[in-house]
Amino acid sequence: MDKSPDAFRTISEAAEELDLPQHVLRFWETRFSTIKPLKRGGGRRYYRPEDVLLLKGIRHLLYDQGFTIKGVQRILKDQGIRHVIAIGEGKPLAALPPPEPDDEGDEAEGPSVVEAPVAPPPSRPRFQLPNLRPPAPAPAAAPAPKPAGLSAADRDRLSDALRELLDCKRLLERAREG
Template identity: 50%
Template sequence: MEKEEGAFLTISELAGELGLPQHILRYWETRFPQLRPLQRSGNRRYYRPGDVALARHIHRLLNVEGFTVKGAQKALGEARRAATPAPPPPVDAPLSDAALLARLETIRADLARAIGA
């Protein structure tokens, strides 16, 4: 019986899908802090859809593309940093006149939309 897409997978189901022994997935959990399945009573692991996607990505990096564990860690870290938007400048940071004017125009437009809504 096959589970629906998005269902939680046990470690044995995920290991079977990836063609790996279960201890490899447990090892990956120690090396890739992003991989954190739910653990229920008796330390039974349940991989959420995000965990499954991450495990598939790690598997592809290590076993298909030939990365080392350290290289895969670096690749995942770079991908995460690239996906994270840069934080806005602190409020007390001095702005140039052009940047200040652009910021004030954005605030004016936001206020106009709020009043009009």
């Protein structure tokens, strides 16, 4: 039996909607002060519909857009909770509301966070990892060259590889649970 969209979700229901393990939601509670599910007897967590949308926005920023936890914390602080909830609702970034005065500042002032269902990430084309082997050693008489930094293209490829590895990790975790 499906629940109403306005119904509260348990942590297991929220985790299933977001395609995340429950421990990730508990960890996020320690990193994002805006995530405050309702807790009942025995510490059981209940997520409000807006909490689920906020979690969905956080998940999208972390997993699909490649932000770090600090990056998402900065977005919550600078753009506000409504901005991240709008991302969780699937609104295009161009259509997101501008930050409002009551959304700025301390992220703990907004509504509590709850997860929302997330569509699986779109499949990405496979790519070839760049050859990152060090160059052959220089002759003994010549000074060793200074290592060069990664190019923007290499960084993009590595970011794509990381996202793909995270997708694989999620698939493995689901396979272990099932």
